[in-house]
Amino acid sequence: MSRFEIYSPEGLRVDGRRWNELRRFECRINTHPDSSDGSSYVEQGNSKVICIVNGPMEPSSKAEMSTSKATLKISLNVTPFSSIDRKKRSKNERRIQEIVTSLKRTFEQSIIVNKYPRTTISITLHVLALDGGLLSSITNAITLALIDAGIAMYDYISSVSAGFYNNTPLLDLNQLEESDVSFLTIGVVGKSEKLALLLLENKIPLDQLESVLAIAIAGGHRIRDLMDKEVRRHGDLRLSKLANK
């Protein structure tokens, strides 16, 4: 028995949101201009992620090189202090490996990889705080950092999770909700309804899947707009700097 009302009959969730509301979403790009080619910082609720992108660059070993396209190297570091109970996570942990694999697959499709043959793009992620939506905040951070690095992509990948509880779809779950609700995470391509990522690890009835996907896609579009705003803000800033020179 959960100690909380996950979704009260009055239509409110544990943290006071309604069913179709996102958590606070804040992002910045170009946070580490000196140490990287592209960088970003994303806060989705209390989940906080830093992403650093380096590349396209010469691969360190010939074995990793592909003659036709760029190879992606992703390293994910979930800091021990990110969760409530301090816990050291190894990079080889199965769970982390799985996330890295699905991220690779997602971005190999979204980056125009054949523009950068014989190169490597390295993506480093640091999760500073975790309050649910790990995969979605990471995906959004990578998208922003790639844009900052000037790497050619087909479109934004905006990611958000959505769950299904007592006949109600719930958007953007926090940690508390994730432990009680079965949920999926999607990555939406730009303003379309195409998905670059779909991860569902528990069960959602097939007949309800559509309604869950619908609010997730709508949520993804809202996140895309917020990210776009930040990119444009940063773009304007750079332009004005150029103009002043």
Add this chain to the structure above:
Amino acid sequence: MSVPLVTQKRLSEGLTVTSKVFVRSRNGNASKIVREHYLRNDIPCLSRSCNICQTIISPNAQGELQKFVLNENPLKLKEISAHYVVIDTNIILQSIDLLENVEVFYDVIIPQTVLDEVRNKSFPIYTRIRTLVSDDTKRFVVFHNEFREDTFVKRLENESINDRNDAAIRKVAEWYQNHLPNINIVLITNDRDNKAKAIKQGIKYVKTLYEYIELYPNANHLKDLIPEETNFQKRSDEKFFQDYYSTARLMGGLKNGTLYQGAININSYNFLEGEITIPSLPKPLLILGSESLNRAFNGDSVIVEILPKSQWKKPSSLVIDDDNLNSNDDPDSNSPQDSINDKERRLLTQEAIQSQTDASEIQPTGRIVGIVKRSWRLYVGQIVSNSVSKSNTNSAKSCFVKLMDKSLPRVRIKTRRATELLGSKIVVAIDSWGTSSKFPEGHFVRNLGTSESVEAETEALLLEHDVEYRPFAKTVLDCLPAEGHDWKVPENLNDPEILKKDPLLPKRKDYRDKLICSIDPPGCVDIDDALHAKRLPNGNYEVGVHIADVTHFVKAGTPLDAEGASRGTSVYLVDKRIDMLPILLGTDLCSLKPYVERFAFSVIWELDENADIVNVEYNKSIIKSREAFSYERAQIRIDDATQQDDLTKGMRILLQLSKKLKQKRLDAGALNLSSPEVKVHMDSETSDPGEVEIKKLLETNSLVEEFMLLANISVARKIYEEFPQTAMLRRHAPPPSTNFEKLNDMLRVKKNLSISIESSKTLADSLDRCIDPADDYFNTLIRIMSTRCMMAAEYFSSGSYGYPEFRHYGLAVDIYTHFTSPIRRYCDIVAHRQLAASIGYESLDLSHRDKDKMERVCKNINKRHRNAQFAGRASIEYYVGQVMKNNESEETGYVIRVFSNGIVVLVPKFGVESLIKVEELTNEVNSIDFKEDEYSLSFKNKNGNLRSIGVFDKVTVEVKSELDKSVGKRKAVLVLK
């Protein structure tokens, strides 16, 4: 603990985010938790007199808007005129019964703060409040003050969480008053501090519960229902019990293994002795005496510490109940009852001496040092007549209530109507049990009526066994088909109109041509099952079991399903049936009545000559039963050689196959146990109980039973195959050998026999060998006693145990479930849904695929099943008592247990057992000689002759029924001849 500065950030118009920061202790470690907390201004006041809030609300995922329920013209009372009520947590926790009362409390606002506190303190009370809110008649609303920006209260530095919550509740009252200036808002709280602060803050109407009820005209009878906060003044500082340990000490103790947690089980023969089973100890921990029990109730979840080895004892062989121990207490005084305590002590000393002599059987003892969770519920009892003072003033007086459950102490209540309530069965709730009080304190809730009247007794036993017997709520009845009794199986199965309504219809098989009949007890109206059989051209047999398709009407996730899940089972009393599902389904739409078409779930086997399964098929179907037989009529029809129609032939095939099935089952080691079950015949005109009869079995009973077992087993295999983690199954664990130790020892000493429990096969065989040539009944007696040593069968979801533990010991099969009675058992409904999903009929609801949810369901239906059995037995017991009232007689009885101060005798004819105390056996208490190792008791009987009685002895007893005046319970009294 200081509270760090919390920032607030405005996200958009009407939405602000802040965070809740707190420190939680888990497993003895402290961890800091930060949670987001969104504040908004679109939370409505839900009053119909408000025009603003109507415009701010937004729809939910289904597009529905919240309903505004608070009346625009609320109740007017003197002094406070038209008002809404805001209630504090303590009011809900203490007097939920009063809130549910139809006479008081309309238009009530429950702040979210209060609801959360209630939820954390008591989940059952939380569900009751939620029911009140969802049911519009009493106009209760939940106001989410924590999420509304202008009612959210920040915790101040160094403010305790309780003080902050109180402030939040006051804020709600204040906000409502400003929001709705035309309606008075009354804050009700029993917390003096909170009340004072509220007045200081400028809230106009603050009342205690008592003051509020007093405003009602003619409220005197309601006042009894109030648990007053100062109901029982501390009359002396003397402590009868030791304080519980602090939470920190308990948690620490549990963590480092010095303290243990478990549920206490109080001996039904001795209310001063309890047992706690702790997984890490081989023997249960014994708790002796009221000091060690330290205010625990039967079933409480408690924390114990183990006493030094010098205090270890063996379980008592004495019978002690509250009656002879505390009968002289004065409810108004709390003075140390020396005489009583001494008596108690003397009993214990006797015990102690005995236990010292025999060290081999001593058990570790413990003392309760903390209570994790009280098992308190409503209890039924009766006022003890000598505890009521005779002075005729109208003030509230203390009196004792003796509860029906003998393992519980008496409860002290305060009421104005003590004299009036004498001789009635009443319901009481328990409020508290402090260290300075010898008895738990409670308050009166409801009068059930004169004890011994059928209505009062029936309601009392339903309440005592926690059976939900109230009529179905409207939300539940709304789930039934709109056609009501006119609902029919559609005639044209291809009609597009009908297919639109029921797209699954084409998946049903049409079995209307099969010659199906049902065989049930006479007068049965909820027919779950029907059968058919015919010979196939290849020499094999086709046998079908058709079960009512309840899940066609009871869809998962509906209020109807939730009600069924919470009731768990129908309860059968002698004169009454408490249905699990509304009567429309149970006795009409689902019931496989003869001559009409019904939906069914069919299991069809191809069986060969030896009744081995060649093939099995599961289908949802449409059937038409040709006849509904009673067991007797079916037997007559089968035996009547002149009947040669196909239906009768089919029944003969069934009978012949069922005998083979039974033989196979017995060969595999299925047990044939026995219980002293009796049936009460009712006079059809006056509905007075007429006579008692031991249930007898016909061949046709076993015919139906065998095929139901076969269906259950087949279905269990199928759903386990499909859902290895969550299949709804039933298991029966083999009895631990310790259970049989005593019985075996008795058999060895007395009869030189033994029971082997290595497997169910050896048990069945050894039971067959337990015969006393001189006495036919002896074998049955042993079977009855063995049944009591068995474990109870239980429902479980397949993920909870490994496959080898699925075994059903009693039936000697490796896997089993309940599938055949969905009208009256919830397990069967789940099994139906899982089977339907496994044949691809419809997809399975998520809740039946979730391991945790399934475990919760199993836990509940196991409890309900047990309670239903107890309630059924209690009902029979009551009626047997009524029968015996009219005819006293001499009957044969058997001694089944011997104590040092009494013997327990079972009378098979009535299925009653009762204790005969030594005082009734002899005039010279000193002549008693209790030989424990020989299970015998010798004494000088009333004529002065020496007599010895041992266990298994056949005795003649005079049976009569006597009313226990103080408890108002009729019980069988046996007098040894």
